[in-house]
Amino acid sequence: MPACLELETAFIDAWRDPSFTNEYRQVLREFAGRPTPVTPLDRLSEQLGIRIFAKREDLAHTGSHKINNVVGQTLLTKRMGKNRVIAETGAGQHGVATATASARLGLECTVYMGEIDTERQALNVFRMELLGATVVPVTSGSRTLKDAVNEAMREWVTCVEDTHYCLGSVMGPHPFPWMVREMQSIIGIEAAQQLKDLGVDTPDMVVACVGGGSNAAGVFAGFANAPTRLVGIEAAGGSAVGKGSPGVLHGMKSLLMQDEFGQIEEAHSISAGLDYPGIGPEHAYLAQSGRAEYFAIGDSDVINALQVLSLSEGIIPALETAHAVAWLLQEAGKEIPLGATVLLNLSGRGDKDVAQVREILRGQR
Amino acid sequence: MKSLETHLRALRATGRKALVPYFVAGLTPDWIQHVEAAAHAGADAVEIGIPFSDPMMDGVVIQEAVLRALEAGTTLDSLCAQLATLSTSVPLIAMTYYNIFHHYGLERSAGKLQSSGVLGAIVPDLPPEEASDWMKASTSHDIANIFLVAPSTPPQRLGRLARLSEGFCYASARMAVTGKSSESGEGRRVVESIRAVSDIPTYIGIGISTPDQAREASEVSDGVIVGSALVQVILNGGGADEVENFVASFRRSID
Ligand SMILES: Cc1ncc(COP(=O)(O)O)c(C=O)c1O
Numbered sequence: 286m287p288a289c290l291e292l293e294t295a296f297i298d299a300w301r302d303p304s305f306t307n308e309y310r311q312v313l314r315e316f317a318g319r320p321t322p323v324t325p326l327d328r329l330s331e332q333l334g335i336r337i338f339a340k341r342e343d344l345a346h347t348g349s350h351k352i353n354n355v356v357g358q359t360l361l362t363k364r365m366g367k368n369r370v371i372a373e374t375g376a377g378q379h380g381v382a383t384a385t386a387s388a389r390l391g392l393e394c395t396v397y398m399g400e401i402d403t404e405r406q407a408l409n410v411f412r413m414e415l416l417g418a419t420v421v422p423v424t425s426g427s428r429t430l431k432d433a434v435n436e437a438m439r440e441w442v443t444c445v446e447d448t449h450y451c452l453g454s455v456m457g458p459h460p461f462p463w464m465v466r467e468m469q470s471i472i473g474i475e476a477a478q479q480l481k482d483l484g485v486d487t488p489d490m491v492v493a494c495v496g497g498g499s500n501a502a503g504v505f506a507g508f509a510n511a512p513t514r515l516v517g518i519e520a521a522g523g524s525a526v527g528k529g530s531p532g533v534l535h536g537m538k539s540l541l542m543q544d545e546f547g548q549i550e551e552a553h554s555i556s557a558g559l560d561y562p563g564i565g566p567e568h569a570y571l572a573q574s575g576r577a578e579y580f581a582i583g584d585s586d587v588i589n590a591l592q593v594l595s596l597s598e599g600i601i602p603a604l605e606t607a608h609a610v611a612w613l614l615q616e617a618g619k620e621i622p623l624g625a626t627v628l629l630n631l632s633g634r635g636d637k638d639v640a641q642v643r644e645i646l647r648g649q650r
Numbered sequence: 651m652k653s654l655e656t657h658l659r660a661l662r663a664t665g666r667k668a669l670v671p672y673f674v675a676g677l678t679p680d681w682i683q684h685v686e687a688a689a690h691a692g693a694d695a696v697e698i699g700i701p702f703s704d705p706m707m708d709g710v711v712i713q714e715a716v717l718r719a720l721e722a723g724t725t726l727d728s729l730c731a732q733l734a735t736l737s738t739s740v741p742l743i744a745m746t747y748y749n750i751f752h753h754y755g756l757e758r759s760a761g762k763l764q765s766s767g768v769l770g771a772i773v774p775d776l777p778p779e780e781a782s783d784w785m786k787a788s789t790s791h792d793i794a795n796i797f798l799v800a801p802s803t804p805p806q807r808l809g810r811l812a813r814l815s816e817g818f819c820y821a822s823a824r825m826a827v828t829g830k831s832s833e834s835g836e837g838r839r840v841v842e843s844i845r846a847v848s849d850i851p852t853y854i855g856i857g858i859s860t861p862d863q864a865r866e867a868s869e870v871s872d873g874v875i876v877g878s879a880l881v882q883v884i885l886n887g888g889g890a891d892e893v894e895n896f897v898a899s900f901r902r903s904i905d
Contacts, residue, residue: 286777286807287802287803287804287807288802425710425713425717426703426704426717431704432704435704435705435706438706439706439707439708439709439827442707442800442825442826442827443825443826443827444825445802445825446802530753531752532749532752532753533747533748533749533752533775534704534749535704535706536775541749543749543753546725546726546750546753546754547702547749547750547752547753547754548702548703548720549703549704549749
C-alpha cells in the first residue's frame with residue numbers, strides 16, 4: 286500500500302511535468318512507431334454492409350498496444366530512482382513489451398507468466414529471454430494470468446524499494462487503473478483526429494476486445510464525450526461483465542467471476558490475454574452506468590474471425606483482437622445497423638498465435 | 651474495549667509471552683483436533699485461516715494448504731460450524747482476504763464469526779482507507795481488527811495502523827509473504843516503532859519457523875505468530891500429536 290501511494294505521487298508529478306510527457310511522446314514516436322495508422326477495411330466493410338476503420342496497434346513496436354503503457358511506466362521507474370521492474374503477462378505481449386522497454390533503458394526485468402501460458406506462448410518466452418528478461422513460470426492456481434498477477438504481487442512486497450511493478454492493464458490497486466488508462470489514451474486521442482482527417486467526424490461505434498481492459502480504455506478515451514457507442518468484447522470464458530458479480534481481488538473492487546462462496550473462478554479462453562476472471566474497475570463502472578456495453582464471444586467464433594480478417598484485409602490479428610472482429614461479423618446488420626461507421630481497435634497482431642492456430646485448424650480437419 | 655484486547659492485555663500483564671499458531675481451516679478432516687492440541691500445548695490464541703482462492707500475501711506452503719482445504723469443500727459456513735464444536739476456549743482470530751467477507755456480506759460475516767467464538771480478524775488486503783464498513787460491522791459483533799505493520803511502513807501510516815489495531819498489532823518481521831526464513835528480520839525495529847506510538851500488545855510474525863527464532867522475537871515483543879512452519883507439519887501428514895509437540899517446543903522456548 287505505501288508503494289501504491291508512492292507511485293501515485295510520482296505519477297501525478299510526472300504526468301504534469303512537460304519534460305516527462307515530452308520524453309514519453311518522443312519515445313513513442315522514435316522507438317515505438319507512433320502514431321499508428323487508421324486503416325479503412327474496405328473489403329470487409331463491403332462484405333458486412335458497415336464502414337469499418339481499424340486503429341492499427343498491431344503496427345506498434347512489439348506488435349500490440351502494450352508498448353504505450355510500458356514506455357510510460359519504465360520511464361517512470363527511472364524517474365523514481367528504481368532500477369528493476371517486474372511484470373505479469375498472459376499472452377506474453379505485455380511481458381515482451383516490458384522486456385523491450387527495459388532493455389532500452391537498461392532496467393533489470395523479471396516477468397511472471399502462468400505455466401500454461403509459457404507453453405502456449407513459448408515463442409514469446411524466448412523473445413523475452415532474448416531481450417534480457419528472466420521469465421518465471423507460475424505453477425500455482427490456474428497457472429494463467431490471474432496467478433501470474435498473484436505471484437508478481439507477492440514478489441513486489443519483497444522488493445518495493447528498488448523495483449517497480451509494471452502492471453499491464455487497467456486493473457489492480459489505485460493508481461494503476463487510472464495510470465494505465467492515461468498511458469493508453471494516446472490510442473483514442475490519435476484515432477479521433479485520424480478519423481476526422483478521413484472525413485469521419487464521430488464514428489457510430491468504437492469496438493475493442495477486453496481482458497483487463499487497457500486497449501479498450503485507451504481507445505474509449507478519445508470518444509468519451511462523443512455520441513459514440515462504446516463496445517467492449519470479452520471472451521465468453523472470461524466474461525466478468527456477463528458472468529461476474531462485485532468483488533475484491535488484486536487490490537481492486539470490480540466485477541469478478543466468482544462462485545457462491547466468493548472464491549474466484551478460473552477463466553478459460555483460447556486467448557491467453559483474455560484469460561482473466563476480472564475486468565478493470567472503470568469498465569465495471571462504464572457497464573453499470575450504461576456508457577459502455579460489453580458482449581462476449583466464444584472460442585469457436587474467434588478462429589474464424591482471424592481467418593476472415595487475414596483473407597479479406599491482409600491483417601492477421603491477435604486472438605484477443607479476433608474477439609472484437611468476431612463480434613463485428615456476428616452483429617453487422619443487428620446490433621450494428623447497416624451503414625454504421627465503426628472504429629475497431631486492432632489491439633495486436635497474430636504472429637504470436639499462429640502456431641496455436643495451426644494446431645487448432647489441423648485438429649478441425 | 652473489545653474482548654480480545656482485554657484478554658491479551660491481561661495476558662501481557664502476567665508477563666507471559668503470547669504464542670499464536672496459525673491453521674488453515676479445513677486442511678484435514680481433523681483440523682479441529684489440531685486447534686485443540688495447540689491450545690493444550692500452550693497456545694494463547696489461535697489464528698484460523700479461512701481459505702481463499704487467491705491468497706496474495708501467502709507463500710507456497712499456505713497456498714498449497716489453502717488449495718487442499720478448498721478442494722475438500724471448505725466454506726465459511728462449514729468451518730464456522732466446526733469451530734462451534736471446539737472443546738477449548740482459546741481465543742480465535744480469523745485471517746482471510748476481503749472478498750470472502752464482502753461476498754458473504756460484512757454484517758453477516760461478522761455475526762457468523764462471533765457466534766462461532768471468533769474474537770478478532772486479520773484481513774491483509776483491506777487497507778485502513780477502505781476499512782470503515784468492515785470496522786462498523788465487526789465492531790457491532792465484538793470482533794477486534796488487527797492490522798499489519800511492515801518494515802517499510804512509513805511513520806505516519808504506522809501510527810495510524812497501530813492506533814486502529816485492536817487486540818494486538820501485527821508486526822511483520824520482513825518484507826515478504828508468509829513462509830520460512832532464516833534471517834532474523836527487522837521485527838525489533840518494527841515493534842519499537844509501534845511502541846513509540848501505542849501501548850497495544852505487539853506480536854511478531856511472518857517467517858518465524860524455529861523455536862529459537864520465536865524466542866528471539868518474543869524477547870523484543872509481546873508475542874509471536876507461527877504459521878507456515880506449523881502448516882508444513884500438517885501438510886507432511888502430521889496429526890494432533892505432532893501439532894502438540896510442535897507447539898509445545900515453541901512454548902518451552904519462549905517461556
Ligand atoms: C493483442 C492484445 N489485445 C488485448 C489484450 C488484452 O488486454 P487489455 O484488455 O488490457 O487490452 C492483450 C493482452 O495480452 C493483447 O495481447
